[in-house]
Amino acid sequence: MSRKPHSYSAVTADALGVLGRQIEAERRTLQWTQADLAERAGVSRQTLMAVEQGSTSPTIGIVFEIATLLGIPLVGASASESRRNIDARLALLPSRVDRTRSAVNDDF
Template sequence: MGKSTRVTNSIRALRAEHGDMTQAHLAERIGVTRQTVIAIEQGKYSPSLEMAFQIARAFGVPLDDVFQYPQGEDD
């Protein structure tokens, strides 16, 4: 799936906070495979903006609570 991204996420922690939601359950809620959720969670794949919003909505939190991008690091 290409190189890792600098975007980090809190999906694992959010799943734990939401009654130990499984990766499979989250995948079902946002309409992707469990493997896609695993890749996003591990930082190996960046979701589309639409999918990112769907993930945030699944947890009932703002996008910033799910995904973080480090500031001050220019390419």
């Protein structure tokens, strides 16, 4: 059984494009060739080219690793601060989502 191709929203495509351009700009600023960065990241030059072009094919781990190697921040605040904020938020939310609740009958 073949997999159905996934379509991505315009926002997702734009974000991948922006991150890819950031990666390319930072690589050029550091005067690294695509081959240099690909070797440091442990990926092929073709994979790096796909990342820089904003392709949806490379895994998120590869994209994040390349960005990290270049010193591109992945979250607005520091990772540890973001983690604390998210953990605090998750602590306030229910641990499970109950899908079996019946609809509220407010027709009176």
